[in-house]
Amino acid sequence: MSELMSAISTVLSPSVILALMIGTVGGMFIGAMPGFSAVMGVSLLLPITFSMSPAAGLVMLVALYTSAIYGGSLTAILCSTPGTPASAATAIDGYPLTQQGRGMEAVGVATLASVFGGLVGAVALLTIAPQLGRLALKFSAIEYALVALFGLTVIGALAGENMMKGLCSGVIGILIGTIGADSLTGFPRFTFGSIYLEDGLQTAAAMIGLFSVAQVLNIAVNIYQGQTKIILGDGTGAKLKGIALPKGKELRELWPHMIRSSIIGTIVGIMPAAGSGVSSWINYSMGKKFAKHPELFGKGSFEGIACSEAGNNSACGGALVPLITLGVPGSGVTAILLGGMTIHGLVPGAEMFTTYADTTYTIMLGYLIANILFGVIGLLIAKHVAKVALVPMGYLGPIIIAIGTLGVYAIHSNFAEVVMMWAFGLVGYVMKKAGFAPSPMILGIVLSRIAEDNLRRAIVLSRGNMLTYILGRPISIVFIALCVISLFSPIFMKWVNKKSRG
Amino acid sequence: MKKIHQDVWCGVFLLALSAFGYFSSIDLAAKSPDSVVLPRLSLAVIAIFGILIVVDGIRKTRLAAGKGELPKQFFVWKEMKVPLKAFGFITAYIALFWCIGYMVATPIFMLAFMYHLKMRNWKVMILITVIFMAIVYFFFVGFLHVRLANLGAISTYLLN
Numbered sequence: 001m002s003e004l005m006s007a008i009s010t011v012l013s014p015s016v017i018l019a020l021m022i023g024t025v026g027g028m029f030i031g032a033m034p035g036f037s038a039v040m041g042v043s044l045l046l047p048i049t050f051s052m053s054p055a056a057g058l059v060m061l062v063a064l065y066t067s068a069i070y071g072g073s074l075t076a077i078l079c080s081t082p083g084t085p086a087s088a089a090t091a092i093d094g095y096p097l098t099q100q101g102r103g104m105e106a107v108g109v110a111t112l113a114s115v116f117g118g119l120v121g122a123v124a125l126l127t128i129a130p131q132l133g134r135l136a137l138k139f140s141a142i143e144y145a146l147v148a149l150f151g152l153t154v155i156g157a158l159a160g161e162n163m164m165k166g167l168c169s170g171v172i173g174i175l176i177g178t179i180g181a182d183s184l185t186g187f188p189r190f191t192f193g194s195i196y197l198e199d200g201l202q203t204a205a206a207m208i209g210l211f212s213v214a215q216v217l218n219i220a221v222n223i224y225q226g227q228t229k230i231i232l233g234d235g236t237g238a239k240l241k242g243i244a245l246p247k248g249k250e251l252r253e254l255w256p257h258m259i260r261s262s263i264i265g266t267i268v269g270i271m272p273a274a275g276s277g278v279s280s281w282i283n284y285s286m287g288k289k290f291a292k293h294p295e296l297f298g299k300g301s302f303e304g305i306a307c308s309e310a311g312n313n314s315a316c317g318g319a320l321v322p323l324i325t326l327g328v329p330g331s332g333v334t335a336i337l338l339g340g341m342t343i344h345g346l347v348p349g350a351e352m353f354t355t356y357a358d359t360t361y362t363i364m365l366g367y368l369i370a371n372i373l374f375g376v377i378g379l380l381i382a383k384h385v386a387k388v389a390l391v392p393m394g395y396l397g398p399i400i401i402a403i404g405t406l407g408v409y410a411i412h413s414n415f416a417e418v419v420m421m422w423a424f425g426l427v428g429y430v431m432k433k434a435g436f437a438p439s440p441m442i443l444g445i446v447l448s449r450i451a452e453d454n455l456r457r458a459i460v461l462s463r464g465n466m467l468t469y470i471l472g473r474p475i476s477i478v479f480i481a482l483c484v485i486s487l488f489s490p491i492f493m494k495w496v497n498k499k500s501r502g
Numbered sequence: 503m504k505k506i507h508q509d510v511w512c513g514v515f516l517l518a519l520s521a522f523g524y525f526s527s528i529d530l531a532a533k534s535p536d537s538v539v540l541p542r543l544s545l546a547v548i549a550i551f552g553i554l555i556v557v558d559g560i561r562k563t564r565l566a567a568g569k570g571e572l573p574k575q576f577f578v579w580k581e582m583k584v585p586l587k588a589f590g591f592i593t594a595y596i597a598l599f600w601c602i603g604y605m606v607a608t609p610i611f612m613l614a615f616m617y618h619l620k621m622r623n624w625k626v627m628i629l630i631t632v633i634f635m636a637i638v639y640f641f642f643v644g645f646l647h648v649r650l651a652n653l654g655a656i657s658t659y660l661l662n
Contacts (some may be wrong), residue, residue, distance in 0.1 A: 044646040164558070168516065168551035175523065175544040182537040187530055189537060190523070213592065219590035223619050267639065394619035395630055398612040401592055405608075406638060410648040415600055422596050429585055434512050434576065452540045 007361030010055050012367065017441070018064075019056040019086040020366055024373045029151030030064070032083045032210050034400065034406010035204055038068035038276075039332040046340050054344035055359050059366030059417030060231040061340055065333050066118050066316045066367060067374045069276050074378075078103055079230070080386045081212040085203055085456045086276035088442055091211060096300035099232045108244030109302045110309045111378035114494035120262035122267065122316015125324075126364045130353065132318075132326025136270045138475060141457035146386050146479035147274050148451035148491035153486040154285030155440040173444020176201055183453050195273025197406040205417045206445055207445035208404040209424025210431075210438040217429045219397045231389040244382035245452030247304055254306040255436050257287050261310035268311075269318020274450070276312040276319075277408050281443050313371070320367065323494035324352050324360060368469065376430055507566065508576035509559030516552030520545045591615050603654035605643075608636055 011014060023045075030041035041064050049057030054239030077094030090110060097106040124132060155170035179190045180200030191197040245251055261283040268279040287307030288297045289317050299303050320337075322328040325346030329335035341348055352360045388396070408421045462469035470476045523545045531538045566573035591614065598607035612631045621627055642648040 040512045044648070163555055164551060165512075168548060168555070171544050171547045171551065175541060177546065178541045180543070182534065183539050187534045187537045189530060189541060190526060190601055192526075214593070217585040217588050220619060221584050224584045228620075342559065391622065393577070394616055394621040397588075398615040399630070399634060400632065401615070402608050402612060405595070406604065406642065406650070407646075409604065409650070412640065413649045418596060420597065424593065425592065426589055429589075434508060436512075448540070457538065 002355035004361050006053075006358045007365050009357060010362045011059070011365045013051060013055045013116065016059050016362065016366065018369060019052060019060035020063050020373065022372050024067045025058035025377070026063035026073035027133055028038065028068075028374055028377065030070030030252060031087075032074045033407055034081045034404045035208050036068075036410065037072075037407075038065050038086075039336065040335045040407075040411060041068050042333050046336060046343075049340060050082040050343065051359070054341075054346060055225040055366075056358070057344055058337070058346075059339060059370075061337055062320065062363055062367045063370035063373075065337070066313060066370055069316055070111070070114040070118075070374050070378065071214075071311050073305075074107060074385055076112060077305070078105045079396060079400060080215045082115075082207060082379075084276075085207055085442070085446070086280050086312040087308070088207060088211065088277070089280045092284075092294075092439060093301045093304035093308075094299055095230075096298075097302070097305075098230055098389050099114060100300055100384070101231050101248075101389070102281050102300070103231075103382050103389045104244045105246045106302070106305055106344045107386055108379060109246065109254065109305045109380040110376055111382065112245060113254070113261075113309035113380045114313040114378070115371055115375035116258045117262040117265055117312070117314035118374075119316040119368065120259075120310075121320075123362065123369035124266050124298075125320055125367065126361075127319045129321050129325050132223060132270055132321045135325060136272075136322040136328070139271055139373065140206040140473070142473060143479060144274070145454035145458055146476055147271055147278070148447045148484060149273075149416065150483050151278050151282055151447045152451060153442065153483050154282060155443055161341045162437075165434075166440050167437045169248055169431065169438065170440030170444040173441035173446075174448040175444075176206070176441070177445045177448025178452065179217070180293065183449065184456055187367025189387075193486075196414070200449070201420055202408075202411065202413055202417050202444065203442070203445055205408050206418040206424045207442055208408055209421040210428035210442060212400050213406040213421060213425025214428030214432060214438070216397045216400050216423070219393045219400075221413055223380055223393055223397075228392050228394070229390055230393060232372055236376035241429060244386075249303055253292050254302060257290070257306045258310040259272050259302050260290070261287065261307045262314040265314030266318040269315030269330070270321050271318075272322060272328060274315075275331040275333075276315040277446055278450075279311075279315035280308045281446075282313035283307040287378075312370075317367070324348055324363075328484075331492060354477065368377065504564075505572055505575065507559045507562040507573035509555050509562060509574075511554045511559075511576050513556030513559055514556070516548050516555065519551035520552060523548075538570070588615075591618055599654070601654045604650045605635070605639070606654070608638075 026045065027041060030036045031038065042061050044062065045064060049060060059440060069084060069086050073090045073094065074083065074089035076082040076087040076091035079097050080090040080091050080095035082091045094106045094110065097103060108389065179197055181198050183186050188198060209466070264283055264286070265279040268282060269272045284304055284307050287303055288294050291301065291303045293296065293301060293303065319330045319334050322330050323334040323338060327338065329338045338348060346352065346356050346359060404421065405418055408414065408417050431438055460465060524542065527538045527541055563573045595607060595611035600612065612634065613627055616627045624645045638650070643650050
């Protein structure tokens with residue numbers, strides 16, 4: 001308790017507050033840029049923290065982490081160009097709402113859901129981090145593989161209007177995910193002798209290509225058909241004033257989704273290899289199963305946005321749990337944060353709650369405050385950023401391409417990734433014309449390696465006796481049950497509905 | 503010639519992709535059988551989907567013929583002209599980026615593409631381009647040290 005009180009006074013010091021504000025605003029800006037991500041933002045700002053106190057420096061980094069995940073939703077909603085991979089699911093419903101003149105409300109819902117999810121993750125971090133850390137220790141290769149497989153079973157929910165084409169798109173994504181050197185044996189797969197493909201196809205390049213570049217091609221078509229702005233029609237019906245949230249029943253319907261997605265997101269975030277991106281997809285598809293209006297998913301659903309955003313921000317808090325309690329980074333961002341903590345003289349693990357308790361609780365409180373801060377800023381700027389829908393698309397299109405190219409190139413300064421983005425842009429446009437949804441492909445690319453690598457490791461660990469191995473692990477049995485339910489529940493529900501109508 | 507629904511071509515493409523992938527993996531399968539399990543499983547599933555999509559495409563072709571309508575076509579020049587031209591601009595930008603670097607290629611691309619997208623207010627176009635490049639230079643290059651200041655392959659060649 002005394003450490004908490006001391007941390008409160010530390011977090012309210014001028015240097016930490018300044019660091020918090022820089023991290024929050026900077027994170028929102030970096031996250032909103034397509035191609036730039038929380039990983040890049042944290043790695044670019046890390047050297048700046050060397051001259052700061054450990055508390056201020058690390059508070060700035062965690063604030064940037066959670067704000068960047070939120071910031072990605074802004075461009076996802078307004079321009080259908082996700083700023084971060086974790087916001088790709090938000091674009092599916094956010095952009096149609098912008099076209100309908102409800103972009104401000106969509107940004108408001110994304111803000112509210114991100115704050116809620118972030119706060120749930122922050123409270124979990126503050127109160128039960130050591131217990132959650134022990135839970136993380138129980139996960140092994142088979143559990144990671146089953147989480148990824150569970151994620152793959154939700155591809156059907158993202159399939160769009162044509163289930164067969166959507167599932168095919170997901171499987172193509174899985175195939176694309178195998179390109180590159182095999183992580184277990186080192187043999188190159190489908191690289192055709194190119195060293196640029198040895199590391200595989202970068203998810204960011206694929207995502208920017210499939211979403212942003214393809215969207216710009218659509219923009220060109222729309223302009224030549226006479227539509228000059230994102231908003232459909234003349235824009236007079238657009239809601240750009242007042243409170244940036246839907247009212248009444250529409251708002252009330254969001255709370256169960258946010259609660260469920262935040263809890264699931266926090267647990268998913270705890271697992272190394274899973275993260276905000278995986279969490280947002282899993283929660284989006286689960287949201288469709290529980291939604292009051294599932295028919296709106298893909299056409300402009302506030303419920304879809306709430307699920308995706310609560311899921312991705314709560315996973316940030318979850319990802320910090322194994323980092324702080326065990327010193328195990330679960331993602332690229334937390335790996336860089338681990339480096340930052342080490343540089344500042346902290347030793348992640350049990351000592352974080354004893355020797356470094358003051359700094360640890362300051363980081364956690366800073367993370368909690370950052371979630372509130374970006375929420376306040378987000379709701380204040382919602383009506384202004386939503387006006388992007390009224391900007392002529394002829395100005396937006398080139399900016400989207402320039403930013404996307406910048407973002408993809410800046411990751412590794414590798415021009416080959418820009419070429420990948422270019423290729424995926426054409427692929428994304430052609431896919432949409434042919435009726436294949438791009439979202440399942442992205443999910444397939446993200447989850448393919450996680451599922452395959454961990455499944456093969458699990459086979460080695462089971463020493464040829466997979467069934468006994470799985471039956472001895474209760475968490476695995478739970479995940480298998482979830483996979484089966486996820487796969488067969490749409491068929492079962494259809495049968496139930498048919499029976500009840502008959 | 504009888505017009506075929508675009509799904510038939512999509513299905514044929516998927517079957518061709520599956521066959522190509524399978525034959526590309528033969529060498530690897532000999533060296534490391536474990537490495538090709540998931541890729542070949544994916545290719546097999548893609549082939550199955552390819553067949554189903556072809557069958558569905560044939561059904562849609564017959565349905566359209568029965569109604570006296572033209573089935574949905576994959577490549578109609580009239581529809582593809584605009585996005586292909588836009589893609590051409592993006593391709594030229596990528597090539598220019600490689601040749602002369604991001605900082606020089608981007609303003610050229612932005613102005614040209616805005617003009618192609620029917621923007622005609624030069625003051626606004628130039629203002630947007632200047633502000634954008636200023637943000638890129640001062641924030642990304644200056645503050646975040648993103649490496650963009652090189653002048654591309656041509657300058658590297660000339661300097662060497």
